[in-house]
Amino acid sequence: MPQPLATRAPAKINLTLHVLGRRADGYHDLESLVAFASTGDDLRLEPGGALALHVDGPTAPLAGDGADNLVVKAARLLRERVEGLKVGAFHLTKRLPVAAGIGGGSSDAAAALRLLARLNGLSLSHPALREAARLAGADVPVCLEPRARMMRGAGEELGPALSLPRLFAVLVNPRVPVETPAVFKALGLQPGQQLPGGAHPAAEASSPGALVAALKQARNDLEPPARRIQPLIGEALGLLREAPSCRLARMSGSGATVFGLYDDCEAAAEAGKQIRRLRPDWWVKATSVR
Numbered sequence: 001m002p003q004p005l006a007t008r009a010p011a012k013i014n015l016t017l018h019v020l021g022r023r024a025d026g027y028h029d030l031e032s033l034v035a036f037a038s039t040g041d042d043l044r045l046e047p048g049g050a051l052a053l054h055v056d057g058p059t060a061p062l063a064g065d066g067a068d069n070l071v072v073k074a075a076r077l078l079r080e081r082v083e084g085l086k087v088g089a090f091h092l093t094k095r096l097p098v099a100a101g102i103g104g105g106s107s108d109a110a111a112a113l114r115l116l117a118r119l120n121g122l123s124l125s126h127p128a129l130r131e132a133a134r135l136a137g138a139d140v141p142v143c144l145e146p147r148a149r150m151m152r153g154a155g156e157e158l159g160p161a162l163s164l165p166r167l168f169a170v171l172v173n174p175r176v177p178v179e180t181p182a183v184f185k186a187l188g189l190q191p192g193q194q195l196p197g198g199a200h201p202a203a204e205a206s207s208p209g210a211l212v213a214a215l216k217q218a219r220n221d222l223e224p225p226a227r228r229i230q231p232l233i234g235e236a237l238g239l240l241r242e243a244p245s246c247r248l249a250r251m252s253g254s255g256a257t258v259f260g261l262y263d264d265c266e267a268a269a270e271a272g273k274q275i276r277r278l279r280p281d282w283w284v285k286a287t288s289v290r
Protein backbone atom coordinates (compact mmCIF):
# COMPACT_ATOMS: atom_id res chain seq x y z
CA MET A 1 0.00 0.00 0.00
CA PRO A 2 1.72 3.29 -1.04
CA GLN A 3 2.01 5.96 1.65
CA PRO A 4 -0.15 9.02 0.99
CA LEU A 5 1.96 11.90 -0.30
CA ALA A 6 1.07 14.36 2.42
CA THR A 7 3.02 15.83 5.29
CA ARG A 8 2.75 18.45 8.02
CA ALA A 9 5.15 21.43 7.83
CA PRO A 10 5.39 22.26 11.55
CA ALA A 11 6.29 25.67 12.93
CA LYS A 12 9.97 25.83 13.97
CA ILE A 13 10.60 27.34 17.38
CA ASN A 14 14.04 28.61 18.37
CA LEU A 15 13.85 27.88 22.11
CA THR A 16 17.26 29.57 22.39
CA LEU A 17 19.37 31.47 19.87
CA HIS A 18 22.88 32.67 20.65
CA VAL A 19 24.75 34.69 18.02
CA LEU A 20 28.44 33.76 18.14
CA GLY A 21 29.72 36.17 15.50
CA ARG A 22 29.59 37.18 11.87
CA ARG A 23 31.45 35.21 9.23
CA ALA A 24 33.49 36.59 6.36
CA ASP A 25 30.61 35.67 3.98
CA GLY A 26 28.27 37.96 5.94
CA TYR A 27 26.19 35.17 7.52
CA HIS A 28 26.05 34.89 11.30
CA ASP A 29 27.27 31.90 13.30
CA LEU A 30 24.51 30.74 15.61
CA GLU A 31 23.93 28.22 18.37
CA SER A 32 20.23 27.48 18.68
CA LEU A 33 18.08 24.84 20.33
CA VAL A 34 15.40 24.26 17.70
CA ALA A 35 12.14 22.48 18.43
CA PHE A 36 8.88 22.01 16.53
CA ALA A 37 5.28 22.85 17.36
CA SER A 38 2.31 20.60 16.69
CA THR A 39 0.74 23.43 14.67
CA GLY A 40 1.84 24.11 11.10
CA ASP A 41 1.07 24.19 7.40
CA ASP A 42 0.05 21.10 5.41
CA LEU A 43 1.51 19.99 2.09
CA ARG A 44 0.26 17.38 -0.39
CA LEU A 45 1.83 16.20 -3.62
CA GLU A 46 -0.18 14.85 -6.55
CA PRO A 47 2.42 12.99 -8.57
CA GLY A 48 2.60 13.39 -12.36
CA GLY A 49 2.71 16.24 -14.83
CA ALA A 50 4.67 19.42 -14.48
CA LEU A 51 5.83 21.03 -11.24
CA ALA A 52 2.95 23.17 -9.94
CA LEU A 53 1.81 24.77 -6.70
CA HIS A 54 -1.67 25.65 -5.44
CA VAL A 55 -1.95 27.50 -2.15
CA ASP A 56 -5.02 27.92 0.05
CA GLY A 57 -5.55 28.67 3.75
CA PRO A 58 -5.74 31.87 5.81
CA THR A 59 -2.21 33.16 5.08
CA ALA A 60 -2.04 31.99 1.45
CA PRO A 61 -2.08 35.52 -0.05
CA LEU A 62 1.03 36.46 1.96
CA ALA A 63 3.02 33.40 0.90
CA GLY A 64 2.20 33.58 -2.84
CA ASP A 65 2.09 30.65 -5.26
CA GLY A 66 4.75 31.65 -7.79
CA ALA A 67 8.42 30.85 -8.34
CA ASP A 68 9.31 32.79 -5.17
CA ASN A 69 7.45 30.32 -2.99
CA LEU A 70 10.00 28.20 -1.16
CA VAL A 71 8.10 25.00 -2.08
CA VAL A 72 8.79 25.69 -5.77
CA LYS A 73 12.33 26.89 -5.06
CA ALA A 74 13.24 23.73 -3.13
CA ALA A 75 11.64 21.42 -5.72
CA ARG A 76 13.56 23.13 -8.55
CA LEU A 77 16.85 22.93 -6.61
CA LEU A 78 16.33 19.18 -6.19
CA ARG A 79 15.27 18.68 -9.83
CA GLU A 80 18.50 20.40 -10.96
CA ARG A 81 20.47 17.81 -8.96
CA VAL A 82 18.60 14.56 -9.60
CA GLU A 83 18.22 13.42 -13.20
CA GLY A 84 14.70 12.29 -14.08
CA LEU A 85 13.23 13.43 -10.75
CA LYS A 86 9.47 12.73 -10.68
CA VAL A 87 7.51 15.82 -9.63
CA GLY A 88 3.84 16.86 -9.65
CA ALA A 89 1.36 19.37 -8.26
CA PHE A 90 1.86 20.56 -4.68
CA HIS A 91 -1.14 21.72 -2.63
CA LEU A 92 -0.12 23.91 0.31
CA THR A 93 -2.55 24.82 3.10
CA LYS A 94 -0.92 27.90 4.56
CA ARG A 95 -1.86 28.73 8.16
CA LEU A 96 1.35 30.03 9.72
CA PRO A 97 2.05 33.76 9.65
CA VAL A 98 4.64 34.73 7.03
CA ALA A 99 8.05 36.32 7.78
CA ALA A 100 7.37 35.48 11.42
CA GLY A 101 10.49 33.79 12.84
CA ILE A 102 8.85 30.36 12.97
CA GLY A 103 10.25 29.19 9.66
CA GLY A 104 6.95 28.64 7.88
CA GLY A 105 8.53 29.01 4.45
CA SER A 106 11.53 26.90 5.45
CA SER A 107 9.31 24.16 6.85
CA ASP A 108 7.20 24.20 3.65
CA ALA A 109 10.39 23.88 1.56
CA ALA A 110 11.59 20.99 3.73
CA ALA A 111 8.16 19.33 3.48
CA ALA A 112 8.34 19.58 -0.32
CA LEU A 113 11.74 17.88 -0.25
CA ARG A 114 10.39 15.12 2.05
CA LEU A 115 7.50 14.41 -0.34
CA LEU A 116 9.77 14.39 -3.41
CA ALA A 117 12.15 12.07 -1.56
CA ARG A 118 9.25 9.70 -0.82
CA LEU A 119 8.00 9.82 -4.42
CA ASN A 120 11.46 9.15 -5.85
CA GLY A 121 12.71 6.64 -3.28
CA LEU A 122 15.49 8.94 -2.03
CA SER A 123 16.69 8.87 1.55
CA LEU A 124 16.61 12.07 3.58
CA SER A 125 20.39 11.86 3.87
CA HIS A 126 20.82 11.79 0.05
CA PRO A 127 23.52 14.43 -0.75
CA ALA A 128 21.34 16.09 -3.43
CA LEU A 129 18.51 16.49 -0.95
CA ARG A 130 20.85 17.89 1.70
CA GLU A 131 22.32 20.34 -0.82
CA ALA A 132 18.92 21.45 -2.11
CA ALA A 133 17.83 22.07 1.49
CA ARG A 134 20.94 24.12 2.28
CA LEU A 135 20.58 26.23 -0.86
CA ALA A 136 16.85 26.84 -0.25
CA GLY A 137 17.61 28.68 3.04
CA ALA A 138 19.58 28.56 6.28
CA ASP A 139 16.65 27.09 8.22
CA VAL A 140 15.61 24.43 5.68
CA PRO A 141 18.11 21.67 6.73
CA VAL A 142 16.86 21.63 10.35
CA CYS A 143 13.27 21.36 9.09
CA LEU A 144 14.03 18.36 6.82
CA GLU A 145 13.55 15.91 9.72
CA PRO A 146 11.57 18.09 12.12
CA ARG A 147 12.90 16.83 15.46
CA ALA A 148 14.35 18.97 18.24
CA ARG A 149 18.11 19.38 17.91
CA MET A 150 20.95 21.86 18.30
CA MET A 151 21.63 23.90 15.18
CA ARG A 152 24.98 25.59 14.68
CA GLY A 153 26.85 27.56 12.04
CA ALA A 154 24.42 29.34 9.77
CA GLY A 155 22.10 26.32 10.07
CA GLU A 156 24.22 23.72 8.25
CA GLU A 157 25.57 21.96 11.38
CA LEU A 158 22.91 19.82 13.00
CA GLY A 159 23.22 17.85 16.22
CA PRO A 160 21.47 14.52 16.86
CA ALA A 161 17.69 14.47 17.42
CA LEU A 162 16.87 15.18 21.07
CA SER A 163 14.05 13.68 23.12
CA LEU A 164 12.84 16.86 24.79
CA PRO A 165 10.01 16.73 27.32
CA ARG A 166 6.83 18.10 25.77
CA LEU A 167 6.28 21.79 26.44
CA PHE A 168 2.91 23.57 26.35
CA ALA A 169 3.10 26.92 24.62
CA VAL A 170 1.21 29.87 23.25
CA LEU A 171 2.56 31.42 20.05
CA VAL A 172 1.72 35.09 19.55
CA ASN A 173 2.31 37.07 16.37
CA PRO A 174 1.07 40.65 16.05
CA ARG A 175 0.55 40.05 12.29
CA VAL A 176 3.38 42.33 11.27
CA PRO A 177 6.05 40.78 9.04
CA VAL A 178 9.66 41.16 10.22
CA GLU A 179 12.30 40.50 7.57
CA THR A 180 15.17 38.28 8.76
CA PRO A 181 18.02 40.15 6.96
CA ALA A 182 17.01 43.46 8.59
CA VAL A 183 17.21 41.92 12.08
CA PHE A 184 20.66 40.39 11.50
CA LYS A 185 21.84 43.71 10.04
CA ALA A 186 20.58 45.60 13.09
CA LEU A 187 22.97 43.53 15.28
CA GLY A 188 25.62 45.74 13.69
CA LEU A 189 28.41 43.11 13.53
CA GLN A 190 31.29 43.46 11.05
CA PRO A 191 32.29 40.44 8.91
CA GLY A 192 34.78 38.42 10.96
CA GLN A 193 33.63 39.87 14.29
CA GLN A 194 33.22 37.31 17.10
CA LEU A 195 31.10 37.60 20.26
CA PRO A 196 31.73 35.91 23.63
CA GLY A 197 28.47 33.94 23.22
CA GLY A 198 28.48 32.40 26.66
CA ALA A 199 28.00 28.75 27.45
CA HIS A 200 24.84 27.26 26.04
CA PRO A 201 22.85 25.29 28.65
CA ALA A 202 22.51 21.55 28.21
CA ALA A 203 19.57 20.68 26.01
CA GLU A 204 19.01 17.29 27.64
CA ALA A 205 16.47 17.63 30.46
CA SER A 206 14.37 14.91 32.05
CA SER A 207 11.32 17.04 32.92
CA PRO A 208 9.58 20.12 31.48
CA GLY A 209 10.53 22.06 34.65
CA ALA A 210 14.22 21.20 34.25
CA LEU A 211 14.07 22.16 30.58
CA VAL A 212 12.46 25.52 31.31
CA ALA A 213 15.09 26.17 34.02
CA ALA A 214 17.85 25.42 31.46
CA LEU A 215 16.17 27.63 28.83
CA LYS A 216 16.14 30.50 31.32
CA GLN A 217 19.95 30.36 31.37
CA ALA A 218 19.96 31.08 27.63
CA ARG A 219 18.73 33.90 25.38
CA ASN A 220 17.56 34.90 21.96
CA ASP A 221 20.20 37.42 20.88
CA LEU A 222 18.00 38.58 18.01
CA GLU A 223 15.32 39.81 20.44
CA PRO A 224 16.84 43.27 21.17
CA PRO A 225 17.43 44.25 17.49
CA ALA A 226 14.04 42.83 16.43
CA ARG A 227 12.28 44.78 19.20
CA ARG A 228 13.93 47.99 17.99
CA ILE A 229 12.64 47.30 14.46
CA GLN A 230 9.17 46.23 15.59
CA PRO A 231 8.08 47.47 19.06
CA LEU A 232 4.93 45.29 18.97
CA ILE A 233 7.26 42.38 19.80
CA GLY A 234 7.89 43.97 23.21
CA GLU A 235 4.15 44.45 23.66
CA ALA A 236 3.48 40.78 22.87
CA LEU A 237 6.18 39.65 25.34
CA GLY A 238 4.68 41.96 27.96
CA LEU A 239 1.22 40.45 27.51
CA LEU A 240 2.61 36.91 27.90
CA ARG A 241 4.61 37.85 31.01
CA GLU A 242 1.63 39.50 32.70
CA ALA A 243 -0.01 36.12 33.34
CA PRO A 244 1.51 34.41 36.43
CA SER A 245 1.10 30.97 34.80
CA CYS A 246 3.70 31.88 32.11
CA ARG A 247 7.02 30.17 33.00
CA LEU A 248 9.08 31.77 30.23
CA ALA A 249 8.34 34.21 27.38
CA ARG A 250 10.82 34.63 24.50
CA MET A 251 10.96 35.49 20.82
CA SER A 252 11.52 32.79 18.19
CA GLY A 253 14.09 33.29 15.40
CA SER A 254 14.16 36.83 14.06
CA GLY A 255 10.57 37.48 15.18
CA ALA A 256 8.02 38.78 15.39
CA THR A 257 6.48 35.58 16.84
CA VAL A 258 6.96 35.19 20.59
CA PHE A 259 6.17 32.13 22.69
CA GLY A 260 5.07 31.63 26.28
CA LEU A 261 5.63 28.31 28.09
CA TYR A 262 3.16 26.83 30.63
CA ASP A 263 2.94 23.84 32.95
CA ASP A 264 0.04 22.19 31.17
CA CYS A 265 -2.24 22.48 28.16
CA GLU A 266 -5.11 24.02 30.19
CA ALA A 267 -2.89 26.92 31.34
CA ALA A 268 -1.66 27.46 27.77
CA ALA A 269 -5.23 27.39 26.40
CA GLU A 270 -6.38 29.88 29.04
CA ALA A 271 -3.47 32.26 28.35
CA GLY A 272 -4.19 32.03 24.62
CA LYS A 273 -7.85 32.89 25.23
CA GLN A 274 -6.93 35.93 27.33
CA ILE A 275 -4.47 37.32 24.78
CA ARG A 276 -6.95 36.73 21.93
CA ARG A 277 -9.54 38.68 23.93
CA LEU A 278 -7.11 41.59 24.38
CA ARG A 279 -5.73 41.53 20.82
CA PRO A 280 -8.41 40.00 18.57
CA ASP A 281 -6.44 40.96 15.42
CA TRP A 282 -3.30 39.07 16.41
CA TRP A 283 -2.42 35.46 15.56
CA VAL A 284 -2.54 33.51 18.82
CA LYS A 285 -2.10 29.73 18.93
CA ALA A 286 -1.96 27.39 21.90
CA THR A 287 0.14 24.38 20.92
CA SER A 288 2.65 21.85 22.17
CA VAL A 289 6.36 22.01 21.35
CA ARG A 290 9.02 19.30 21.49
Ligand SMILES: C[C@@](CO)(OP(=O)(O)O)[C@H](O)COP(=O)(O)OP(=O)(O)OC[C@H]1O[C@@H](n2ccc(N)nc2=O)[C@H](O)[C@@H]1O
Binds near residue numbers: 139140155255
Ligand atom coordinates in the same frame (compact mmCIF):
# COMPACT_ATOMS: atom_id res chain seq x y z
C1 LIG B 1 16.93 33.57 12.21
C2 LIG B 1 16.54 32.16 11.89
C3 LIG B 1 16.88 31.25 13.11
O1 LIG B 1 16.43 29.94 12.96
O2 LIG B 1 15.16 31.93 11.68
P1 LIG B 1 13.94 32.83 11.10
O3 LIG B 1 13.80 34.06 11.88
O4 LIG B 1 14.22 33.11 9.68
O5 LIG B 1 12.72 31.93 11.24
C4 LIG B 1 17.38 31.61 10.69
O6 LIG B 1 18.75 31.61 10.97
C5 LIG B 1 17.16 32.31 9.38
O7 LIG B 1 17.03 31.34 8.39
P2 LIG B 1 16.36 31.66 6.94
O8 LIG B 1 15.17 32.50 7.11
O9 LIG B 1 16.23 30.37 6.23
O10 LIG B 1 17.51 32.54 6.34
P3 LIG B 1 17.96 32.76 4.81
O11 LIG B 1 16.76 32.96 3.97
O12 LIG B 1 18.95 31.71 4.40
O13 LIG B 1 18.76 34.12 4.99
C6 LIG B 1 18.14 35.38 4.96
C7 LIG B 1 19.20 36.40 5.34
O14 LIG B 1 19.39 36.38 6.77
C8 LIG B 1 20.74 36.62 7.10
N1 LIG B 1 21.26 35.46 7.87
C9 LIG B 1 20.58 34.30 7.90
C10 LIG B 1 21.03 33.24 8.67
C11 LIG B 1 22.24 33.42 9.39
N2 LIG B 1 22.75 32.44 10.14
N3 LIG B 1 22.92 34.58 9.32
C12 LIG B 1 22.44 35.61 8.57
O15 LIG B 1 23.05 36.68 8.54
C13 LIG B 1 21.47 36.86 5.79
O16 LIG B 1 21.46 38.24 5.57
C14 LIG B 1 20.59 36.19 4.77
O17 LIG B 1 20.70 36.77 3.49
Ligand SMILES: Nc1ncnc2c1ncn2[C@@H]1O[C@H](COP(=O)(O)OP(=O)(O)O)[C@@H](O)[C@H]1O
Binds near residue numbers: 068069071108178
Ligand atom coordinates in the same frame (compact mmCIF):
# COMPACT_ATOMS: atom_id res chain seq x y z
N1 LIG C 1 5.72 28.89 1.52
C1 LIG C 1 6.07 30.05 2.08
N2 LIG C 1 5.58 30.39 3.28
C2 LIG C 1 5.97 31.54 3.88
N3 LIG C 1 6.81 32.42 3.32
C3 LIG C 1 7.33 32.14 2.13
C4 LIG C 1 6.98 30.95 1.46
N4 LIG C 1 7.66 30.93 0.31
C5 LIG C 1 8.40 32.05 0.27
N5 LIG C 1 8.21 32.80 1.34
C6 LIG C 1 8.94 34.06 1.65
O1 LIG C 1 9.95 33.71 2.59
C7 LIG C 1 10.20 34.74 3.53
C8 LIG C 1 10.41 34.17 4.93
O2 LIG C 1 9.17 33.64 5.38
P1 LIG C 1 9.01 32.67 6.63
O3 LIG C 1 9.72 31.41 6.39
O4 LIG C 1 7.55 32.60 6.88
O5 LIG C 1 9.65 33.52 7.79
P2 LIG C 1 10.91 33.43 8.72
O6 LIG C 1 12.12 33.29 7.84
O7 LIG C 1 10.90 34.72 9.49
O8 LIG C 1 10.72 32.27 9.62
C9 LIG C 1 9.02 35.70 3.43
O9 LIG C 1 9.51 36.95 3.01
C10 LIG C 1 8.08 35.11 2.37
O10 LIG C 1 7.65 36.05 1.42
